Amino acid sequence: MKVSLRNIGKKYEGREEFTLKDINLDIEDKDFCVILGPSGCGKTTLLRMIAGLNSITEGDLLFGEKRMNKVPSKDRDIAMVFQSYALYPHMTVYDNMAFSLAMRKEPKKLIHDRVMEAAEVLQIQEYLYSKPSDISGGQRQRVALGRAMVRKPAVFLMDEPLSNLDAKLREHMRVELVRLHKALGTTSIYVTHDQVEAMTMATKIVLMNEGVIQQAGIPDDFYNRPANIFVARFIGSPTMNIIHGSMDKGKFVAEHKLIKIKPSEADAKKLKDFEGKKVSVGIRPERFDSRGEYGDTFKAIVDTVEMLGKEKILYIKLENGSELVVSAPGHYEFKEGADHSFGFDLEAIHYFDSETGLRIN
Amino acid sequence: MSGLFRKKNSLYLSDNQPLTVVGMIGLVVSYVILLSWVVAILWPLSQMIMSAFNGKQAQYLMSNRNFAFSWKHFQFLFSETLYLRWVLNTLFIAGSTAILTLLIVSFTGFAYSRFRFKGRKASLMAIMLIQTIPAFAGITAYFTMHSIIQNYAPWVTRQLMLILIYSGGGIAGNTFVLKGYIDSISTELDDAARIDGCSNMQVYRLIIMPIAKPMLAIIALWSFIGPFMDYMLPAILLNRPQDYTLASGLFTLMNDFRTMNQPAFAAGGLLTAVPIVALFMVLQKQLVSGLAKGAVKG
Secondary structure, three states: OOEEEEEEEEOOOOOOOOOEEEEEEEEOOOOEEEEEOOOOOOHHHHHHHHHOOOOOOEEEEEEOOEEOOOOOHHHOOEEEEOOOOOOOOOOOHHHHHHHHHHHOOOOHHHHHHHHHHHHHHHOOHHHOOOOHHHOOHHHHHHHHHHHHHOOOOOEEEEEOOOOOOOHHHHHHHHHHHHHHHHHHOOEEEEEEOOHHHHHHHOOEEEEEEOOEEEEEEOHHHHHHOOOEHHHHHHOOOOOOEEEEEEEEOOEEEEOOOOOEEOOOHHHHHHHHHHEOOEEEEEEOHHHEEOOOOOOOEEEEEEEEEEEOOOEEEEEEEOOOOOEEEEEEEOOOOOOOOOEEEEEEOHHHEEEEEOOOOEEOO | OHHHHOOHHHOOOOOOOOOOHHHHHHHHHHHHHHHHHHHHHHHHHHHHHHHHHEOOOOOOOOOOOOOOEOOHHHHHHHHHOOHHHHHHHHHHHHHHHHHHHHHHHHHHHHHHHHOOOOOHHHHHHHHHHHHOOOHHHHHHHHHHHHHHHHHHOOOOOHHHHHHHHHHHHHHHHHHHHHHHHHHOOOHHHHHHHHHOOOOHHHHHHHHHHHHOHHHHHHHHHHHHHHHHHOOHHHHHHOOOHHHOOHHHHHHHHHHOOOOOOHHHHHHHHHHHHHHHHHHHHHHHHHHHHHHHHHHHHO
């Protein structure tokens, strides 16, 4: 089912400011939409509004063509997986999964079939009759998913469901969640603060900060064409390098004058209007070129090297002490304290307007 | 090498440091204090049990060495006094108090924990303050209220009045305790239940109450025991011997020389423990986890 948000705003009781304002978003049928953002950006509020757990102060929430603002949660045809899993501790796993259907007074036979079906998909048949306190975190996670699945909802909501799992299990569940999403054919909305989860699982990412949507689109755009400096710095690890400076005679000159970049022809056209104005340049750590084939190079000292195996993270220092982060393939040799020349991959340079933070090229 | 062949019983296995002389003296002192405490509690109890079964005891309790096992004090209790009636009265009052308290407290505790409304903080503070005033302080007000109410509703007996006073007194404090306990239950459970199709009432009945069972068991036990222990209110409010509770009834075997029979009092006191012990055993499983959690929650 298509979920549309039109000028949605939320103001909590007893607060002066709107937590969310003018949120416009379309989530297509069968999308896996990940709402991403730092803590306190309003992403969970947004999800809870879609779920009907928080009221909508202004704007319209549409499921398909139907306005859902005043529809109670249980009639929205949704299911939700909570961060704490929220399993009912006094019921067995089976009863937990059967609860929503039992509340709807579905026939016993149908409930049993649905629970067994979900249990088989999630491989939790062995402990159907255990209490949630007797099973492990990963198993509880599956039960929480199962409880949502038996409903066969049109919209699947998830609020940081993987944050309580250890790293290995999280990696495994990421893949499984995507598989499940495809098998169920529902629309999924997933809230997280983890960019890796967003990049790997989403068909559409919505990045929020301070109650405003910063960018919405496919994961590839987020990495390669961030809409503003916030997005550029939020996505990608290590963080993108941002160099502040200005345009001078068609060339970018950094504030400390140690870095000069001649933009590519396509970029130069878009930068024409910014002659003499303040511009920030963003470059991903892996898009430096240490052989300096690309014209504009700069000298720096390798300060610290972090060995990660497949890559090395170099913290390099310019003459004036300002730091940049460079990532190089793991088999390259770098000595700490050595001088090096670095160049840029001109195709991979992001130009931002320093005043507004918005992307130029 | 010698370590390997050392005898097992010479290994020092405790995680505590070995005792010093001062520590040893301290330990002995602690045990002396604890043991005298035990004697202080068990001595009167054992005297009570002995006297209850001692056929050689007459109207007054005497400590002497004559002992002959007999049921005669119990027989006296059941045939010559209204003991059975008092037991039923007490069970009725205690049971009704427990049920009424539990019902109202579960509602108020749930409401205070889960809903935000005007005057929530203020009324919680008021409840805290009311708690500090003993129920007995309102005795004149109770009398007046009772005579007014009885003009309109003659069926409100003095026993019913007692039940209302007990449960009314219990509601304030127990609301606080239960609210604290329900606060510790994640509200995500409520959210999940709402999405699963529960109304507020169903969230209360199907989710929160079953989880709060340990605390409810403790509240039930406390409110049940209260009427067994209280002497003052029933002695003042109830004026007919057939209305008496155990505490006020048994006291007539002690303080009035016309009805004096101290060994029977001991026997009655012994039997009083039976219903409480029975309830305790039924609720035991709930109580242990409730007490443990209550300890953390305060």
